[in-house]
Amino acid sequence: MEIIEQDKRKCPTHVSNVECTKHLLPVKDALDILSGKWKLQIILSLTFGKKRFKQIQREIPGLTPKMLSKELKELEINELASRHVYDTSPVSIEYEITPYGKTLRPLIEELEKWGSKHRKRIIARSNRD
Amino acid sequence: MEIIEQDKRKCPTHVSNVECTKHLLPVKDALDILSGKWKLQIILSLTFGKKRFKQIQREIPGLTPKMLSKELKELEINELASRHVYDTSPVSIEYEITPYGKTLRPLIEELEKWGSKHRKRIIARSNRD
C-alpha cells in the first residue's frame, strides 16, 4: 500500500506517463534525425540533386570535412542518403538522397510552417515593445 | 568577373541556396523549441493540465530543478506556457500550457508519425541481419 501511495506522489499521472513514453520515443527519433548544426542543410542540399563530397562542402559555408563525413555516415545508416562509388580514376563518389529520405519532406514543411508563424509572432512582439 | 566565378565555384547552386536559408531559419526555430533533453516531456506534461513546479519534477524522473526552471522560462518567453502566482501562504505557482502552445500539437504528431515509421524500419532491418 505504501509503495503505491509513494508512486502516486512521485508521478501523479503515472498512467498517462507510461502511455507517453511510447509516444515520446518516436518523436525524439525524428528530432534526432533533423537536429544538429548541419543535418538539415545537407539533406536540403541533396534534395537538389546528387552531389560529391567537396561539392556539398563548398555549398555549405563553414562545414568542415570532419562534420560532413560524420553526418553523411549517419544519413547512410538511417537510409536517408546513399553513397555511390564510381571507378573513375581517382574514384569519384556521389551522395544521393534516397526515396525514403524524401519522405522527410512533409515533416520539414510542417516544421517550416510552424516555425515561420512563430518567427512572425516573436518579431511582432518585439516591435510592440 | 573573377569574383563571380569564384562565387560560383564556392556555391554552385547559390541561387537556390539563397532561397534555402529563407526556409531554413524557420525550420531551425521550430526544432529549437522542441529539441533538448526535457522540453518535449515538459510540454507533454503540461498538456495534461496545470501543474506546479515540484509536481512536474516528480513526474519526470531525472529532471533537476535547475533544468526545469530554465526550460519553463524558455517556454514562457516563447509564450508556449504561462506562469500563475496565487497568493496562498506560502505562494503557490502553477504552470499552464497556452492556447498558442497547443498549436504545437499537430507538429508533434507529425514528428511522431514519421518517427514511429522510422523506428519500425530500423528495427526491421536489424532483425533481418
Place this chain on the structure above:
DNA sequence: GGTATCACTTTCCCAAAGGATACCGATATA
C-alpha cells in the same frame, strides 16, 4: 619534380548542455 584535387581521417581544443549537490527564505507540521 612540384603542386593541386579528391575524399576523407586524426588530433587537439573550446564552448555549450546538462548533472550533482548544496543552499535560500518563507511557511506548515509534529
Place this chain on the structure above:
DNA sequence: TATATCGGTATCCTTTGGGAAAGTGATACC
C-alpha cells in the same frame, strides 16, 4: 524546537557537439 515543503538559485563538474589544422594516399596537371 526540529523537520519538511515549496519554488527556485548558485556552484562546481562532466559530457557532448563541434571547430581548426594538419595529414593521407591516390591521381592529375604543369
